[in-house]
Amino acid sequence: MQVKLNGEIRQIPDGLTVGGLLGHLGVKAERVAVEVNETVVTKDRYASYHIGPGDSVEIVAFVGGG
Amino acid sequence: MAQDTWSVGGRTFSSRLLVGTGKYQDFPTMKRALAGSGAELVTVAVRRLDLSKKGAESLLQWIPEGMTLLPNTAACFTADEAVRTARLGRELEMGNVVKLAVIGDRRILFPDVEELLKAARALVKEGFTVLPYTTDEPVTAQKLEDAGCGAVMALGASIGSGLGIRNAYNLRIIMETAKVPVLVDAGVGTASDASLAMELGAVAVLMNTAIAEAKDPVLMAEAMRDAVAAGRKAFLAGRIPMKLHAAASSPMTGLVGS
Numbered sequence: 001m002q003v004k005l006n007g008e009i010r011q012i013p014d015g016l017t018v019g020g021l022l023g024h025l026g027v028k029a030e031r032v033a034v035e036v037n038e039t040v041v042t043k044d045r046y047a048s049y050h051i052g053p054g055d056s057v058e059i060v061a062f063v064g065g066g
Numbered sequence: 067m068a069q070d071t072w073s074v075g076g077r078t079f080s081s082r083l084l085v086g087t088g089k090y091q092d093f094p095t096m097k098r099a100l101a102g103s104g105a106e107l108v109t110v111a112v113r114r115l116d117l118s119k120k121g122a123e124s125l126l127q128w129i130p131e132g133m134t135l136l137p138n139t140a141a142c143f144t145a146d147e148a149v150r151t152a153r154l155g156r157e158l159e160m161g162n163v164v165k166l167a168v169i170g171d172r173r174i175l176f177p178d179v180e181e182l183l184k185a186a187r188a189l190v191k192e193g194f195t196v197l198p199y200t201t202d203e204p205v206t207a208q209k210l211e212d213a214g215c216g217a218v219m220a221l222g223a224s225i226g227s228g229l230g231i232r233n234a235y236n237l238r239i240i241m242e243t244a245k246v247p248v249l250v251d252a253g254v255g256t257a258s259d260a261s262l263a264m265e266l267g268a269v270a271v272l273m274n275t276a277i278a279e280a281k282d283p284v285l286m287a288e289a290m291r292d293a294v295a296a297g298r299k300a301f302l303a304g305r306i307p308m309k310l311h312a313a314a315s316s317p318m319t320g321l322v323g324s
Contacts, residue, residue, distance in 0.1 A: 005117070006114040006115065006117060007114070025117060026120070027115065027117070031124075031126065032115055032158070033112075033154045033155075033157035033158045034157075035150070035153075035154060038150060040153050040154060040157050042157060043157070058114065058154075059114065059115045059117070060112050060113060060114055060115060060154050060158070061112075061113065061115045061125070061158070062110040062111065062112060062113075062125050062126060062135070062137070062158055062159075063088075063110070063111050063112075063113045063125055064086070064087040064088040064089070064090060064096070064110065064111065064125060065086060065087060065088045065109055065110055065111025065138055065140050065274075066086030066087075066088045066089075066109055066111075066138070066140065066225065066226075066252075066272075066273075066274030066275065
């Protein structure tokens with residue numbers, strides 16, 4: 001299915017959960033935060049929250065800043 | 067001197083220097099500078115993960131153990147963006163303290179105080195301890211305090227400018243009025259700027275560029291640690307009033323031949 005991932009259109013396998021998407025991307029879940037359609041998905045919902053076609057997903061992490 | 071601490075968001079700190087993690091040439095230098103600063107609170111930014119780079123999420127392993135992360139909303143230009151970013155920062159940090167920045171102008175990076183207040187009110191309502199980066203303007207500082215912010219962080223000068231404390235009188239007015247901690251955030255260029263901020267009565271000082279872009283960031287971090295501590299002691303000790311004329315230190319009587 002097609003989703004918007006960090007601002008870019010990407011194809012990802014159908015029916016992925018947030019946790020599944022992070023695994024698919026090889027991202028360590030404990031180091032990131034995830035937003036789907038502008039709402040934070042908390043870590044306790046990674047396994048149950050299913051991403052749908054057309055969803056806008058943001059995966060963020062801490063970077064250096066002042 | 068008895069233990070001299072300050073508190074915000076239910077946590078107590080003994081270091082009065084807060085440092086950022088941006089602009090360092092490399093992570094090992096940053097790590098040594100952070101350690102040298104003695105800071106307990108370090109600011110970090112929230113950004114999209116670079117999905118093309120393995121290990122792009124690795125900043126955290128270069129922050130010395132025991133330091134508390136303070137997520138910021140830097141580079142947000144609207145209250146909505148800042149609120150979204152603060153929520154993501156909370157999810158990353160699992161804490162509820164945020165350095166709230168809502169920028170109004172790219173060239174001078176001054177806050178948009180209208181959007182800042184809007185974001186502050188929204189985040190306070192969501193249970194955040196909001197530490198807003200604001201102007202050196204007393205009425206706005208008061209409004210932020212009234213909005214329920216946990217502290218007020220007034221700028222000394224533009225972010226990264228190194229111009230130091232440009233309006234000591236305004237800062238003093240903010241400090242004498244506020245009932246929440248007042249920090250000086252941004253503008254510090256060198257150690258004397260940090261001392262001056264503390265001498266004025268700031269509870270703490272937050273800086274990034276002055277350390278990260280110094281020729282020797284580790285040495286500058288140590289200088290800032292000492293400057294903040296010295297300025298704090300001078301504030302507590304109580305400086306003498308400024309006088310137009312001299313006041314002799316040695317007796318003016320009993321001179322030989324008198």
